[in-house]
Amino acid sequence: MTREKPAAAKTTELKRALGKSPTAPVLSEYDGAIRFYRANEKPYGAFSNLYPRPIEFEGRVYPTSEHAYQAGKASKPVVREWILSAPTPSLAAMAAHGLYVWDVVPNWAQIKFDRMRAVLRAKFEQHADLKDLLLSTGDARLVEAGTVNNAVNRLWGEVDGKGENTLGVMLMELRSEYAKPKVKRASRSGSGALATGEKMKSTSKRSMVIA
Numbered sequence: 384m385t386r387e388k389p390a391a392a393k394t395t396e397l398k399r400a401l402g403k404s405p406t407a408p409v410l411s412e413y414d415g416a417i418r419f420y421r422a423n424e425k426p427y428g429a430f431s432n433l434y435p436r437p438i439e440f441e442g443r444v445y446p447t448s449e450h451a452y453q454a455g456k457a458s459k460p461v462v463r464e465w466i467l468s469a470p471t472p473s474l475a476a477m478a479a480h481g482l483y484v485w486d487v488v489p490n491w492a493q494i495k496f497d498r499m500r501a502v503l504r505a506k507f508e509q510h511a512d513l514k515d516l517l518l519s520t521g522d523a524r525l526v527e528a529g530t531v532n533n534a535v536n537r538l539w540g541e542v543d544g545k546g547e548n549t550l551g552v553m554l555m556e557l558r559s560e561y562a563k564p565k566v567k568r569a570s571r572s573g574s575g576a577l578a579t580g581e582k583m584k585s586t587s588k589r590s591m592v593i594a
């Protein structure tokens with residue numbers, strides 16, 4: 384009996400046959416997912432936190448979203464500056480991974496997810512082209528497809544189809560939010576007020592308008 388190969392294995396096989404790197408971003412013809420990892424891969428490498436775009440976050444400008452995220456890990460300013468002095472985002476991450484527990488802010492394991500969400504929001508709100516790229520992916524599954532099988536890659540992404548893909552999920556959540564039409568509440572006394580004699584059609588006291 385021949386077994387059907389998992390989609391990730393088929394994609395890797397196809398890329399090898401085409402002479403592409405196994406991490407090359409593709410819109411997989413097998414499962415429709417968009418996989419990214421290396422920041423220099425076009426176009427979806429821009430979804431990596433290592434992609435070089437300055438982010439203003441909590442009153443400071445960082446060269447990448449990885450720097451903005453990792454800066455939150457250090458409990459002491461001097462250690463934070465040491466992390467941020469790394470010449471590349473991957474070295475900043477490596478420096479942060481090497482911290483002693485007493486140099487890490489309390490509850491980092493819990494608070495880091497909210498920080499990542501906030502950093503990603505800043506990245507896509509401050510760069511319209513990146514927001515457009517995110518929206519252009521429609522409802523495709525976004526996956527940070529790690530190359531090395533380790534706990535970090537399986538938490539933030541997937542390796543060979545296995546992992547929590549936390550970064551991919553956060554990006555998809557942000558994309559859904561941006562894709563939704565903005566709903567504003569009509570003010571009671573503002574421009575949404577009814578003209579004299581006009582009848583309110585809706586039974587609801589507060590009507591909604593689509594921006």
Ligand SMILES: Nc1nc(O)c(N)c(N[C@@H]2O[C@H](COP(=O)(O)O)[C@@H](O)[C@H]2O)n1
Pocket residue numbers: 420421422431432433449452473476479480495527535536539550
């Ligand atoms: N492109 C790329 N290269 C790596 O080596 C990576 N580890 C990642 N993933 C990102 O690394 C960050 C790890 O966060 P923690 O320090 O483990 O909390 C995170 O931003 C991943 O998205 N990407």
